[in-house]
Amino acid sequence: MQSTFCNLLLSWYKKNARELPWRKENPSPYEVLLSETMLQQTRVEAVKEYYHKFLLAYPTLEALSKAKEDDLFHLWQGLGYYRRAENLLKTAKILQNCKDFPVSKEELLKLPGIGEYTSSAIRAIAFHEKDIAIDGNFYRIYSRLNASSLPFLKAKKVMKDYFMEKLGDVDPSTFNQACMDLGELVCLPNGKPLCENCPLSSFCFAHQKGEETSYPQKEEGKEKRTEHLYVYLLQKDGKYYLRKRDKKGLLSSLYEFPNFTSPLTLSNVTYLGKSHHTFTHLYWEMDWYAGETLKELPSYSLYSKEEILNVLAIPSAFRFGINKIKKEK
Ligand code: SF4
Structure with missing residues (x-):
């Protein structure tokens, strides 16, 4: 049976889900890999245009595997962090020799540029496997719901367990994207979150204490x-x-x-x-x-x-x- 937490979250998502070019009922693992790779370090608005251009030039993993590095970098120009494009190309080349796109965490993590977050996103969103793609959104929501001061790296394991337990039997693709949208639209990173619109406010300790903006606690940044x-x-x-x-x-x-x-x-x-x-x-x-x-x-x-x-x-x-x-x- 679906928990109250999930009921509230998913009915909010049904009405408020963002329309994004990479959002569709059954995205391919390649499309998830591409959008999630582009979204690392880059704003959603900037990625939209590049995602379209990229898929037009390289509609499939096979097409990408044949790309010339210079052409690919030129297409990527302006997105920054070119290592991402380099890794996409390497991954496409490796996967060309495989029968199927890997589903297991272990196999995904062997691919260049695919780390903990991207592997979980591919598994959950493309393959509907039970997984949570822990990112800044999940961290912010988790820290506020639990009034937790744990820094990101220390909180990773407990966050994952927490959201896996909440996920229950719900479709992992919907659950992950609902949390991502809640983090982007309501439990905002900068400034005051919009708690009056939040489906999870009755579960939120930070909100109950009126201390939403105290979480997550800021980590000391390294000087550039x-x-x-x-x-x-x-x-x-x-x-x-x-x-x-x-x-x-x-x-x-x-x-x-x-x-x-x-x-x-x-x-x-x-x-x-x-x-x-x-x-x-x-x-x-x-x-x-x-x-x-x-x-x-x-x-x-x-x-x-x-x-x-x-x-x-x-x-x-x-x-x-x-x-x-x-x-x-
Ligand atoms: S109630 Fe406010 S602080 Fe708590 S999860 Fe919702 S938006 Fe975030």
Whole structure:
């Protein structure tokens, strides 16, 4: 029999479920993998457009397995965290040799880029297996319902047990998505949650104490390291110097303009302005310069405006330069 908790949650979900491009009755595991991968680190609104574009270009896992890395990165441009696209491609290639998309946690976790959260989401949403895809939404709801001060990592196991017990015999796909929506629409991350609209308010200890915003407790964040870079739009014969970054590390395999931690001694360059970019643990402050050069830049190659705008995968950290090139006649 369905618990009161589930009755309340699911009837709220029936009326309030978000309409999302990846929401459908029976999404394929590939569609769940794709949407959940894109949603990591990226806002829902931004993902909507990319999800459509991506599925048009690579409608199936098989189509994705044949993708060229550069094309894939170009399509991903603007979403950031390119390692996700790289891992999707690796996973598609591996699965091409398998008969079926794996269902077991053990097999899913062996695939590149598929961790605890994504494996649970695929199992629950695509395969209707009993599982809970614990993310920030579940954590926030759990912490408030139980007035729990446990930090995320310590709470993981107990949260999972808690929601598994609540799940009972309900369809895991519906249950997971209902909790995700409750977290996004009602039990809000920033500011005061909308408890007056919450189907679970009668179960909520934080609400009973009037302390909703005290949970979950904030964890001390690590201070970001700042790196100062001098970036150059250097032209030769009407083309620009760029190069592909290393296969490993930050922004791996993406294209970059020449950039250095100290300024080059070039006489004929103009200062363009400043930009900055924030990574998870790093902050880039960038000073931009433009000019012509007669020098060869070893390890860099020359690319046309057309290639820069439409072919190369250049991370958004370098958007300032791309915008300048766009405006040039
Ligand atoms: S009652 Fe308020 S704090 Fe508690 S779960 Fe609902 S929205 Fe979140």
